[in-house]
Amino acid sequence: MTFVLAIDQGTTSSRAILFDEHMAIAHVDQKEFHQYFPKSGWVEHDLNEIWDSVQSVVRGVMAKAGITAADIAAIGITNQRETTAVWDKASGDPVHKAIVWQDRRTSDLCADLKAAGHEPMVTEKTGLLLDPYFSSTKVKWILDNVDGARGRAETGELLFGTIDSFLIWKMTGGARHVTDATNAARTMLYNIVDGGWDDGICDLLGVPMEMLPQVLDCNADFGRTTLFGGDIPILGVAGDQQAATLGQACFEPGMLKSTYGTGCFALINTGDQLVRSKNRLLGTIAYQLDGKTTYALEGSIFIAGAVVQWLRDGLKIIGDAKETQTMAANADPEQAIYMVPAFTGMGAPYWDADCRGAIFGLTRNSGPNELAKAALQSVGYQTRDLLEAMQADMGHTGEGTLRVDGGMTASDWTMQFLSDIIGAAVDRPQILETTALGVAWLAGSRAGVYPDQAGFAANWALDKRFEATMPAADRDALYDGWKDAVARTLTR
Numbered sequence: 001m002t003f004v005l006a007i008d009q010g011t012t013s014s015r016a017i018l019f020d021e022h023m024a025i026a027h028v029d030q031k032e033f034h035q036y037f038p039k040s041g042w043v044e045h046d047l048n049e050i051w052d053s054v055q056s057v058v059r060g061v062m063a064k065a066g067i068t069a070a071d072i073a074a075i076g077i078t079n080q081r082e083t084t085a086v087w088d089k090a091s092g093d094p095v096h097k098a099i100v101w102q103d104r105r106t107s108d109l110c111a112d113l114k115a116a117g118h119e120p121m122v123t124e125k126t127g128l129l130l131d132p133y134f135s136s137t138k139v140k141w142i143l144d145n146v147d148g149a150r151g152r153a154e155t156g157e158l159l160f161g162t163i164d165s166f167l168i169w170k171m172t173g174g175a176r177h178v179t180d181a182t183n184a185a186r187t188m189l190y191n192i193v194d195g196g197w198d199d200g201i202c203d204l205l206g207v208p209m210e211m212l213p214q215v216l217d218c219n220a221d222f223g224r225t226t227l228f229g230g231d232i233p234i235l236g237v238a239g240d241q242q243a244a245t246l247g248q249a250c251f252e253p254g255m256l257k258s259t260y261g262t263g264c265f266a267l268i269n270t271g272d273q274l275v276r277s278k279n280r281l282l283g284t285i286a287y288q289l290d291g292k293t294t295y296a297l298e299g300s301i302f303i304a305g306a307v308v309q310w311l312r313d314g315l316k317i318i319g320d321a322k323e324t325q326t327m328a329a330n331a332d333p334e335q336a337i338y339m340v341p342a343f344t345g346m347g348a349p350y351w352d353a354d355c356r357g358a359i360f361g362l363t364r365n366s367g368p369n370e371l372a373k374a375a376l377q378s379v380g381y382q383t384r385d386l387l388e389a390m391q392a393d394m395g396h397t398g399e400g401t402l403r404v405d406g407g408m409t410a411s412d413w414t415m416q417f418l419s420d421i422i423g424a425a426v427d428r429p430q431i432l433e434t435t436a437l438g439v440a441w442l443a444g445s446r447a448g449v450y451p452d453q454a455g456f457a458a459n460w461a462l463d464k465r466f467e468a469t470m471p472a473a474d475r476d477a478l479y480d481g482w483k484d485a486v487a488r489t490l491t492r
Contacts, residue, residue, distance in 0.1 A: 236444075
């Protein structure tokens with residue numbers, strides 16, 4: 001049996017998933033790592049901890065399967081996007097903890113850049129808005145705040161990359177400093193129209209271009225690793241949301257997917273057209289295969305599954321995420337509680353970096369069940385925000401069906417509410433690990449193990465379809481309450 005190994009390096013854990021010759025999941029290993037919150041709104045990861053966790057899960061999943069490197073045809077890597085790594089070119093040592101995509105420390109810098117009139121230029125070139133979410137201002141912060149970092153970067157001693165670049169650099173023993181087009185597109189340094197790093201934006205932010213990785217197609221040769229007992233090629237890379245778009249086989253313009261992990265991210269395939277959003281969505285690269293770029297319109301929600309983590313780790317009212325489904329079902333139906341999970345600001349379509357979370361509608365009878373219900377509902381409300389913005393930009397929201405994936409989609413209660421609040425069918429696939437599946441397919445098809453794009457799309461299989469049953473008047477009344485809660489939370 002030949003396998004393809006997918007490394008899924010996420011925001012809270014690293015996973016290694018072995019897919020067999022039929023693209024079925026054979027074995028999984030997972031390891032969580034520490035989250036650092038040095039100040040309010042700041043989020044960091046230890047790059048060495050991430051690297052250790054990746055090595056651990058790869059070796060762990062190989063041990064579970066009882067295989068050697070010779071049994072692995074190729075490796076695909078998918079990763080949390082925008083999280084920013086800067087490391088020493090000679091030693092590989094990080095110069096600072098990774099600054100995570102959720103981090104808001106560069107809010108003031110972004111506000112200054114906007115005030116100076118730079119946002120239209122940045123958006124025209126990158127498809128992105130000036131927000132702390134993206135990598136570029138995080139790089140500038142590291143160069144400006146770590147002693148000697150800027151000078152070392154200017155003399156070519158330091159490298160910048162998103163997490164995929166750091167992992168590939170480590171896996172290849174420093175032989176390859178590369179990334180793929182989807183990750184590059186999220187740095188706010190990459191011109192997605194011209195297809196290259198933008199020297200004007202790099203100059204504006206003081207990021208030396210010598211730090212930047214080479215940008216490749218998603219299905220390119222990213223190098224080879226010998227760290228796991230033999231020689232294995234790395235043949236597929238994509239940022240997590242683009243990888244999920246591939247894994248959901250959203251290859252045709254108008255196809256729409258939404259992934260529910262730490263955050264929530266909805267992407268609609270716009271083909272060879274880069275849609276210029278008038279509703280504060282993001283134009284981005286969906287994937288780049290064999291030199292051809294396919295674009296997407298994306299809405300990004302910062303907090304989805306993370307709100308359930310907060311119930312567990314912050315409030316300590318649950319011991320496991322699975323408990324929320326039963327709790328929500330048992331909540332008092334007479335209480336209209338809204339939880340706006342703006343723990344690190346609000347993403348699309350609001351883009352308010354400074355607002356913080358709030359709960360509205362509490363009574364003396366409110367308890368853990370009602371909070372769990374409000375937390376799960378917040379994900380549905382935020383998804384509707386994104387879909388309404390897409391509708392305004394495009395005149396439609398695709399084929400009328402939303403393909404979903406990610407950990408939260410295992411909850412039937414959450415998916416039924418999602419269908420009810422958006423008023424459309426929600427399709428959950430048989431393989432929920434679509435992010436890993438997407439890069440496994442990239443690597444496996446390049447290695448000749450898996451079928452081409454058409455063959456892969458034909459293999460997509462439905463697990464369950466959720467149909468909207470809520471009356472339209474009830475749906476709209478609930479959503480009006482959400483919009484009122486958000487309006488009371490925003491700072492702008």
